[in-house]
Amino acid sequence: MRENHPQKTTEDDNRSSSIPDLARAEIAESSTSKNRTGLSEPVPGSNQTENPSPFPDQVLENVLENVLHFLSSRKDRNAASLVCRSWYRAEALTRSDLFIGNCYAVSPRRATNRFSRIKSVTVKGKPRFADFDLMPVDWGAHFTPWVSSLAQAYPWLEKLHLKRMTVTDDNLAVIADSFAGFRELLLVCCEGFGTPGLAAIAAKCRLLRVLELVESVIEVEDDEEVDWVSCFPNEGQTHLESLAFDCVECPVNFEALEGLVARSPCLKKLRLNRSVSMAQLHRLMLRAPQLTHLGTGSFSANENVDQEPDYASAFAACRSLVCLSGFREIWPDYLPAIYPVCANLTSLNFSYADVNAEQLKSVICHCHNLQILWVLDSVCDDGLQAVAATCKDLRELRVFPVDAREETEGPVSEVGLVAISQGCRKLESILFFCQTMTNAAVIAMSKNCPDLVVFRLCIIGVYRPDAVTQEPMDEGFGAIVMNCKKLTRLAVSGLLTDRAFEYIGRYGKLIRTLSVAFAGDTDLGLKYVLEGCPNLKKLEIRDSPFGDGALLSGLHHYYNMRFLWMSSCKLTRQACQEVARALPGLVLEVINNNEDAVNDIEILYMYRSLDGPRDDAPENVTIMQ
Amino acid sequence: MEVVGMKKENMRFEETELRLGIGLPRNGSATEELVVRKRGFSETETQDHTMDLMLNLSTNKEPTSEVDPIDNTKILQKENTLLPADPAKPPAKAQVVGWPPVRSYRKNMLAMQKSSNDVVGEENNAISFVKVSMDGAPYLRKVDLKIYNSYSQLSDSLGKMFSSFTIGNCESQGMKDFMNESKLMDLLNNSDYVPTYEDKDGDWMVVGDVPWEMFVESCKRLRIMKGKEAIGIAPRAMEKCKNRSY
Secondary structure, eight states, X not given: OOOOOOOOOHHHHHOOOSOHHHHHHHHHHTOEEEOTTSOEEEOSSOHHHHOOOOOOOHHHHHHHHHHHTTOOOHHHHHHHHTSOHHHHHHHHHHOOEEEESSTTTSOHHHHHHHOOOOSEEEEEOSOGGGGGTOSOTTOOOBSHHHHHHHHHHOTTOOEEEEESOBOOHHHHHHHHHHOTTOOEXXXXXXXXXXHHHHHHHHHHOTTOXXXXXXXXXXXXXXXXXXXXXXXXXXXXXXOOSEEEOTTOOSOOOHHHHHHHHHTOTTOOEEEEOTXXXXXXXXXXXXXXXXXXXXXXXXXXXXXOOSSOOOHHHHHHHOTXXXXXXXXXXXXXXXXXXXXXXXXXXXXXXXXXOOOOHHHHHHHHTTOTTOOEEEEEGGGHHHHHHHHHHHOTTOOEEEEEOSSOSOOSOOSOOHHHHHHHHHHOTTOOEEEEEESOOOHHHHXXXXXXXXXXXXXEEEESSTTXXXXXXXXXXHHHHHHHHHHOTTOOEEEOOSSOOHHHHHHHXXXXXXXXXXXXXXXXXSHHHHHHHHHHXXXXXXXXXXXXXXXXXXXXTTTTTGGGOSXXXXXXXXXXXXXXXHHHHHOTTEEEEEEOSSTTOSSBOSEEEEEEOSSOSOSOOOTTEEEEO | OTHHHHSOSSSOHHHHOOXXXXXXXXXXXXXXXXXXOOBTTGGGOOSSOOOOSSOOOOSOOOGXXXXXTXXXXXXXXXXXXXXXXXXTSOOTTSOOTTOSOOXXXXXXXXXXXXXXXXXXXXXXXXXXXXXXXXXXXXXOEEEEGGGOOSHHHHHHHHHHHTTTSOOTTOSHHHHHHHHSGGGHHHHHTTOSEEEEEEOTTSOEEETTSSOHHHXXXXXXXXXXXXXXXXXXXXXHHHHHHHHOOO
C-alpha cells in the first residue's frame, strides 16, 4: 500500500501537542504525498487549509525517532518513510547518510529541506558510459550547486563521497572552509580539480581522517602545481587513517610525505602514486608498519643505489597488511619483496602491472587467503590456472586487457575462465576481458559458481560468436541468468540474438544493472528485458538495433529506474517526445555529438527527476519536453 | 558509430559469414578434439607471427599470445569477425569510440607505462629502451629511442617528460640547441643542463655529436646532467668523433 494517507492513530485524535508551531511546520513540510511510483507531488487541497490535523503525539514521535535511529540501510529507511507522515518526519530527522544516486534527480535544495541532520553525503553524477568518452566533455554533473547548499545546510558534515562528478578547486576550497568537523573525502572518477584544491583540504581540514582519490583525473598545469602534501599541518600528530593519491600524476614532495606519515600514527591505508620509487617506499614502510592497505607506487628503482635496502623485511614487518596495489611501473625483479605478506593478503591489485604468468605464479602460490584479485591479461590462461589452484577463497576477479584492440586471439580465453570457475567456487564477482569465448565455458561458470552476483564478460571482438561452435553466445549468458540466482549485475558481449534477451527477461529477476553492446536483432530483445526484469534500475545500451517500439514498451517501468542510456541505437526524436509526454517525471536528454544527425538520436540519456530538466546543459544536449 | 550498419539486418548469421578456412565438419562436442583450424592462406603464417587481416600496427607481439600448435587446450578459430559486406564501409577493425569499455583513465595509464616499460633482456630489434635520468629529478624514465626519428623529436619528448621540474634554461628550445652540433660547444658553458649518454663502449658522450641513427644504435642510457659536469665530457666526445670510423 504505497499511497500515503496521513495515518492518524487514536492517540493523536485525543491529545494535543505542546509544540503547536512545530507540528504545523512539519505538516507544511510534508504536505506532499508519494504515489505508487515513488515520486512526491503536491497533494491538491492540502491539509493546512481545509482540515487542520490534530497535533501529533510528541512522545510517540520521540520514541519513533529513537527506534529509527538504528536503521542504517537506506532501503529500509525509504520504506519506513512511506508508512505515514509521522514516520516520514521521524525518518527525515534521523537519517544521517544522504545518498544521491543521480545528481540531477533531485535539487540540492529539496534534499537539504527534507533532511536536516546529515553527517555524510554521497553524490553520483555522470553515467558510467561517460568513462569511455561517449559523452561530451562538458556535459555536466557539476558539484558547485551541491557544495553551496550543503555548506549552508550541514555545517557539521563529516563525510563526502563523490563519483563521476565535476569538482573544481573552488569546490574543494569551499569544503575546506565550510565544515569544521570534516573527516572524510572520497573522490572516485572525478575531474575538474587540481593540486590547489588538494592543498586547501590538506591545510584546513584539521580533523581529516580519510582523503582518497580514486581513478580521478587531477589536472596539472605547470604554473599552478602546488605542493599539497606540504600543506598538511607541520606539527603535531594528524588524524589520518587513509591517504590514497595513486591517480595523482604529478610528483609529490617526498620529504613532506615522509614527515606526514611519521606524524600519522593512525594511518592504515596508504596508496602512493608512481612518482614514489622503491627506495622511497621502503622508507615509508619503515615509518608505518601498522599499514593494512598499501599502494606501492612505482615499484621500480630510479637511481642505481649502491646497496639496495632489504625490501622483503620491510614488507615482513608490516604484519597487518591485507591489501596490496600500485605496482605502477613494476620491475619484476622486486616481486620477491612481497612474498612475506602474501599469505595474509585478501586483496591484490596487479591491474597496472604487466606481469607474465611465471611472475604471477611466483606470487600467487602464496596467496591462499586472497579474496579480491585484479590483474592484466598479460598473466595469460596459465596465470589464471595458477590462481584457480591456490585462491580457493576468491570472491572477486577482474582481468583487464593490456592491449584494448580487437585481435583474433588474446592471452586469456575460455580456458582461463573455466579454470577459474573450477577452482574458485565462491566467486561472487567477475569482470573478464577476452578476445574470444565459448558458450561451454560460460555455462561451466554458471554451474560452478552459483554465488555470482556480478557477471561482466567483455568479448573485445565485436559480434564474435562462440569460438568453437560459431553459435551466438546466447546459451552461455542464458545459463548465467538461469543458474546464478543471486545475479544483480550483468554485462553481455559477443554475438547475441534476441534469444539472449529472452533468457534475461525470463530468468534475470534480480538484475539491477545491465550493460549491452553490439547485441540483439530486433526490438523484441529490449522488450523482453523491460517487461521481464522488475528490478532493473540501470540499463546502458550501445550500438544495438533497438528502436522506438522497444523504447515505448518500457513506459510502465521507467519511473522505477535510475537511468536508461541508449546510444547508436535506432531511436527517433518522435519516440523520445512521446515518452517525455507520457512520463513528465522523466528527463530525456538527447545528445548529438554529430551535428549532421537531424532525426537520428546519437545518445539518449533518460532519468527520473523530481525537479525537472536541469539548467546547466551544454549546447549539444537537447532536453525533450 | 558506423558499426551498427555492419550488422546483418535480418539475415541469418551463416549467410553473410566470411569463412577463411577449410570447412571442417563441426560436432557439438568438438571441444576436446585437437582441431587446429588453419586459414586458407596458411602459408602466410610463420613460426613467430600470424599475419592477420587486421591493421595491427603493434610491432611487439607478446610471445604468450602466440598459438602453440602443440597446445591441445587452445582451440581457437583463427578467424576474423564479420567483415562488412559493403566494402565502402569502414573496416571492422577500425577503432570504435569507447570500445572495449576500458576506462580512458586506465587506457592512458597503461599506454604511459608501455612507453616507459623496460624490456630487460630482450634484444628485440623493434624495441630500444634506455633509461633516462636527470640530475635532481626524483625518478627515472625509460624511452624507446626507435619511436623517434630525430634529435629534435627526442628533445621534445624529454622536455615534456621532465617538464614538471625546474630545469633552468633547459626548455625545449634550449635542448634543441644542444642537439645542434654546431652550437654544442658554445652552449655548454652557458647552460644549466646537458643531455649526455652512455654508449656501447661505456663512455659518456654529449648527445648530438653523431648522426641520429648511430646514436640510436649505440646509446645505452641517457643522463641529463648539470652543465658544469658535462664540460669534461665534450672534448672527449669531439675526439671520439674524429677517430671513429663510420
